[in-house]
Each structure stands twice: as structure tokens, then as C-alpha cells.
Amino acid sequence: MKKKPIILGIESSCDETAVSIIKNRDVLSNIIIHQYIHKKYGGVVPELASRLHDRNIITAVNQAIDSAKIKKNQIDAVSFTLGPGLIGSLLVGASFAKSFSMGLEIPLLTVNHVQAHILVHFIKNANINNSYPKFPFLGLVISGGHTQIVKVNDFFQMEILGSTLDDSIGDTLDKVARILGFHYPGGPMIELFSKNGNCNKFVFSKPSVNGLNFSFSGFKSHVLQFVRKELKKNSFFIKQNLSDICASIQRIIAEILLEKVQKATLKTGIYRVALAGGVSANCEIRRMFISFAKENKKWEIFIPKKKYTTDNGAMIAITGLLKYEKNLFDSIHVSPYSKFKTF
Template sequence: MKKEPIIMGIESSCDETAVSVIKNRKILSDIIIQQKIHNKYGGVVPELASRLHDKNIVKAVNRAILLARINMNQIDAVSFTLGPGMIGSLLIGVSFAKSFAMGLQIPLLSVNHIQAHILSHFISDANMNYSHPKFPFISLVISGGHTQIVKINEFFHMETLGSTLDDSVGETFDKIARMLGFSYPGGPIIEHFSKNGYDKRFSFSKPLVKGLNFSFSGFKNQILQFIRNNLKKDPLFVKRNLHDLCASIQRCISDILLEKVKKATQENNIFRVTLVGGVSANSKIRKIFTSFAKKEKWEVFLLKKKYTTDNGSMIAITGVLKYERNLFDSIYVTPYAKFKSF
């Protein structure tokens, strides 16, 4: 085995065509081609996404190799997202990875998308504090498609402690944003308007869910009814109170997440926490977690924002860690849409 393997990572689980090249644990290139067309539809259209992946993947791979300043033949293995995700999009990435590996006669490394988000913290420069979490630790996975609390015992020894029973937190942000008249994706827009708002102006009840699971469906409906009832009294209610509304909603969601993670740390006697996924870029969530961590003497690890959303680097680093452990895959592996246990 080479001392410092060069791995290419391919991510195509949703609407980003992402390719990265990594040597050891240092990113040499990181290319993301976004699909802006979905914004006008209010969400990702699966058929459009898979077509655009097919159109963009060769371009992304060529750019990644060029920017990495390597020759194609220097690549030691190809890592790729096997699932979970949209099956049509996954098929494009999986098929390309298999063909690329066969052509170069190099091994394949299939990657669990959620696991890759968690392992992003082991990219050499990924964390805000430029250090890496020690095992064991608790990871909060929050994105447009996933909301989970995971206990990490080792690189590939993970245990799901809790997950959402319905909507993900990212999906909840987007749906509430639509109620407020915003376009997709709505989460960043809510965050933008919340910055000048008072986050204790409006209070909302939190879902009563046993254990470490989440439920956002009832919370979302509560917000909908709140907006409707106030619009009946004042047609300009949202416009007049937009900043405070966004701030209050964001504060309540942040508190829901913190309370569950706090419970997970206490039950497992682990006070080392990581945040991953697109929603972990939210400034309010980061502030609430870091403030609480300082008070309670937790260790909290936050990714640089470029590593929070879907990217090829998280697939590449997971590929490196699997390569080091000879965890190679057969050409016959098939993608899966729904989350499987780690």
C-alpha cells in the first residue's frame, strides 16, 4: 500500500455534482457544480437532478484532476456515495465511479453519505479550531434530508441514538420559509432576516418526543396556524414582524436540537460533540452550541462552512480512511435510497 494514497471522491446523492481529490488527508481539489434550476420549483426535482448529474460529472472530474495537479494514473482508488439519497442521482455517480475504476484498474470504495458527513472532521483543515475530535464523540447530523444523533466509537463503528420521525430540520426550515413567502432554499433566508430580530419576541411549544428522536411535523403546523391566525387580524403581520419571526423560529429550533444533544451526552457520559450537515452552517445554531459548551465545559467541533454542505471532500476523506483499512468494495455494489444502519 502507498504511504500517502491519492483518492478521488464522487458525491451525487442530491443536486450537487461534487468531485474531490485528496492525498493522505489533505484536499488537493474540491469541485462542486450546483443545480440552480431547482430554485424555481421550490425543491429538488429528481428527474432534472439526475439529468444534470449526467451532464456535469465528466466536467467536474476533469476539473478536479486538473486543479489537483496530478495525472489521472496517479489516482489509487475511487470513493463514491452509495446512499442514502435520490436513486437516480446516485446511479449516475455510482456508474461513473465503477467505469472510471475499471478503466484504470483501481479499487472502489463505497461510502455512506451520513457517515461521510461525520468523518469530514478528519480532513486536515476542516475544523474551525484546526483540531480533530477524539473517540468517542456524539455527532449531530442536520441537513435538508437528515436529522440524527450518532455515537461515534471509532471511524467505522457508529451507532444511531436518535433520528427524526418525520421531517428533517432542513426540510422544516424550507417549509416554514415557504409559509413566510420565501423561495427555495429557505433556511439561509430565515437566517438572514433573523440577524436583526429579537429571538424571544414569539414563543412556540416544543415537540414532546420520547428518547433522542425528533419530530418537526407538529412544530411546522404550529407555525402555519400561528401565521394564519395573525394574518386574519393583521394582513401585514408577517411583513411587520418578519425579523422577529425568523429569529424566534430559529431560536426554538436551535433549542430543540440542543436539548436532545444535551440528553445524549448525559446518557452516554460523552461530552465531546460535533455538528455536521448543511444546517450546521446556521450561525444561530453554532452560537447556541458554542455558548452552552463553554458554560458546561463540552468540547464542540464545528466545520468550516464549505465542508458542511454536500461535497466531494467528505467522500474522499472517508475513502482514505477505508483505503487505509483495506475496506474495498465489489463492482457489484448497488445504490440505496433510504438510510441503512452503519
Template sequence: MKKKPIIIGIESSCDDTGVSIIQNRNVLSNIIIHQNIHKKYGGVVPELASRLHDKNIVKAVQEAILTAKINPYQIDAVSFTLGPGLIGSLLVGASFAKSFSMGLGIPLLTVNHIQAHILVHFIKNANINNSYPTFPFLGLVISGGHTQIIKVSDFFQMKLLGSTLDNSIGEILDKIAIILGFYYPGGPMIEYYSKNGNEKKFTFSKPTVNGLDFSFSGFKSNVLQFIKNKLKDNTFFIKQNISDICASIEKTIAEILLEKVQKAVLKTGIYTIVLAGGVSANHKIRKTFMSFGTKDNRYKIFIPKKEYTTDNGAMIAITGLMKYKRNLFDSIHVTPYAKFKMF
């Protein structure tokens, strides 16, 4: 019987060093080393991130192999994030992956970070449905760096339908969080305080953007101006209303995302929706999409389990596995790229 291929995935696009080993869509190990040092700077410092990747990557690979209970010579191919992301961080992952490939004499597989977030749903039991989405479907990628609607016709046939014209949803949450007095990353803090709040207490404007693109700068300005005006009359306004403010912010954001997805459905006739990216871990967004799918049975909603929302090596490994099966191998001379590229 032919052996099922074992793929190692290396993710280093931002500040998390992720290494995972997958066989037959099963995760044998999924190691993530976080860089908590960035909190004191209020955001990711690229130079620090790349240095820490360099420090952590060997440890993460060793731990992944040990946890998977295999030896390195059983690995059939190495996949890694080629882009988009922080170029210094990407170079660390690429350099290690190339060396690993050459040292073991195994093929190299490059992975697009955005595609990987979407394809994480093809890991066995990776989403709350414990099933695989069927093609075609609409992918909503929401993270610290991206907010996009993507039509997915096959594993490597994707078309960008809409994207943010300014900031990503993750960036907006972090910027609003600073005004509220939270530390970086601010999104989880807003979510934490929103759970006990009245989401109908305050109303914020929703940006009007034609087509399937997003814009969050106007929403951010509206929230900041609202807070500024309230503080003029009551310096304790934020402290006294923090839960209601956060809940109202989250409600508005979830509605903006859902309304855009509904427009995409009307345009494409595709009712299967797949959420992906770090912000898809947000409780309010998950609840909003699940509730909508329950009310309208035409929709099939796929939401990743929380361990597969943020950057991780498993999403790189599963994408690598799909490329391996199609013999989509890459040259040792490939170069990482920082900016988003069309699929």
C-alpha cells in the first residue's frame, strides 16, 4: 500500500512562528510560538519579529517533529508561506524551508498566506461543522492585515471579489481599542468587554461603499468622534459605559460583514460561506453568521475552530498537501513577497 504523504508546514508571515505536520488531512502536530514582546510597542515591530522567528524556528520544528512522533526522514515535502506578510519574517521561514528541503532531499512547496487561511477548512474536523465545504463557495477572510471576499471554485482557483479600500477589520479594532484605553492587540479586549454589554445602546454609522469592497476608515472616525464628544461632557464616560460601547461596536462590525456577504451571494448565486482569518475567532461575528445560517437554510456557513483562525502551520501544511497531490512543486530560487498578489 502506498504511504500517505507527510507534509511539514512553516508559517512566519508576521509575529507567530507556526510549524505543523499533516498526514492524510490529519494534524499530527501544530506548534505555535507567540511573540508577546510586541505588546509593549502597541503593534508588531518588523525587525524584532524577524529576529525572534530566527530564534524560534528551529525549536518549533523540533517540537513539531517530536509531537508528531516521526523522524525527519519520513517527511515527504516542506511547505512554507511565500507571502504576503512582513518581508523579514517571510525570509526567515523561506530560508529555513529551503535548507530543510535541500538537507533532506525533498520537494519544496510555496503557499499563499490568504489561500491557506481558506484551505484550513480542508483539515479533518477543522471547522465547527466537522465537514468539508463543497466548491464553489465564498470565502470571507478577516484578519489583522486583510478583509476580503473571495470566490473559491477549486483548491487553487480563487477570484478576489472585494477587498478593503483602507484598513483591515483587525487594524480598525486595534486602533479603536487604543482610544478605549486597551493595550495591543485590542480586538480581544473589545470582545471580552462586549460580552456583558447592551449592543443596542449606541449606534454607529456603516460605511457606504459600492460593490463588494469594504471601507472602515469612516466607521473608525465615527466611533472616535463619538467617544471624543462624550468625554467632553463626562470624563468617566468610557469607564462607565465600556461594555455597552464594545458590544455596540462589535454589533456594527458583524452587520457590515454580513451585509457585504449577502451582496456577494446575490451577485454570484453561491450560498456556501466560509469564514477564515484571525478575526473569525470573534464571538459576535461567529454568532451573527451562525444565526443567519440557521434562519435561512439556503446558506451553509463554515467557521473554523478557534485554533485554526490565527496564523498557524497547519493551514500551510494542508495547502502544501493539496499542492503535493497535484505535483505543484516549486524552485529553490523562489522569492518571498510582502504585498498581496492575485491568485
């Protein structure tokens, strides 16, 4: 009987030191060490992030191995995020992975961070359907750094159909949250306060962008201008209307995303849609996509369970496993990259 490989996955593209071990698409362990210190700076400080990765990575790897109840010499390959991301943070993960690979004399597997968010759906029972999406399908990647619609033909055959022309959806939510007085990260706070709000109370303009691309800078400016105008009339406007403002913002954001994906389904004739990335944890976005899919029987929707939405080692490990099965190994001489490249 053929041995089922055990893959170690290391994710260090931003401010989470994440390590996971996968066997046969089952997650044996999934460790995340968060860097809460960035909250006081209003955003991730790259140099500080890389220092903390350097401090945390050995701990995270040891915890992952212990939690998986295996020995390190049972690991068949190590996968790690090559990019995109913060270059200093990526270098920490890459250096450790290379050393681990050389020390155990096991193969090295590099992973594209955005691709891994999509392939998280191929972890066993990783999404709300507890099933794998069939190819081809459309991936909507919505996170702090990325907003993209991707046509997924196979595990490693992906084509970008649309991207943001300016801010990512996650960055937009954080910046809008700052306007409302929330600290970083602000996106989750908007979601929290929206739960008791009227999503139809305020209307914000939707950016007009041709094709399948996105733009959020105009939306962000509109919210800022609206709030400033209302504060001139009533200095307590935000405090008195916070829940309704948050709910209205979330509704517009969800509508923008859904409308673009609808266009993509009509253009491609593909009605299987998989959400991915940290912002796919947002309850209003999830609700709107699920509701639309129920009303439109052509649609089949896949949404990751919340523990697999944010940056995590499991998405790196599953991508590594899929590459391992296809013998797509990498050289020890590869170098991390900060900006997104083609898949």
C-alpha cells in the first residue's frame, strides 16, 4: 500500500506565524501565533512583524509537530509561502523551511499565497458544504491584501479575470473603520456593530468600474465625505448612528462583490463559486452569497469554515500536498517575492 505523505506547511506572509501538518487532506495540526502588538500602531509594521516571526517560528513548528502526534522525521516534505507578502516576513519562513528541508533531506515546495487561499477548499471538510468544488469554478479571493476573481481550471491552472485597481477589500474596510473611530483591525468591528443596525438606513455610491475589476478608493472617499458632512450638522452623528452606518457599509460592500461575481458567471458560464480569504469570514457577505445561491439554482456556492479564512498554515500545507502528488518540487535557491505574480 502506497504511503500517504505528511506535509508541513509554513505561512509567514504578514503578521501571523502559522504552521500546519496535513496527511491525506486531513489537518493533523493547525497552529497560529498572532502578533497583537500591531494594534497600537494602526497597522502591520513590517520590520516588527519579521522580528516576531523569527522569534515565534520554532515554537509554532514544535507545537504543530506535538499537536499532530508525529515525529519530525515522519514529515515527507515542507511547503512554505514564497509570496506575495511582506518580504522580511517571507524571508523568515523561507529560511526556516529551507533549513528544515536540508536538515531532514526532504523536498521543498513553494506556495503562492493567493492560490493557497483558493485551494483551502481541498482540505477535507474545510468548507460549509464539506465537499470539494469540481473544476472549473470561480474563486473570489477577498482579504487584507487581495481582491480578485479567478477562474480555476485545475489545481495549478488559474486565470485572473478581475482584480482591484486600488485598495483591497480588507484594506478598505480597515480604512473606513478608522473614519468611524475604530482601531486596527477595523473590519471585524464594523461587522460586530452592524449586527444591530439597519442596513438600508444609509446609501453609499457603488464604484463604476468596467469589466470584472474592482475599485474601492471612491467608495472610501464617499464614506469619509458623508461622515464629515453629517458631523458638521451633529457632532454625535457617528455615536448615535454607528450600528446603522456599519450595517449599510457592509451591505454595499457585499452587493459590489456579488454583482461582480454574477457578471463573471454570465461571462464564463461557470456557476460554481468558491469564496476565499480573510474577508470571506464576514457574516453579511456569506449571508448574501448563500441567499443568492438558494434563489438561483444554477449556482453552487463554497464558503470556507471561518478557521480556514484568515492566513493559516493548513492552506499552505494542502497546496504543498497537491504539488507533492504531482512531483512539483522546488529548488533550495528560490527567492521570496513581495508583489503578486501570475499563478
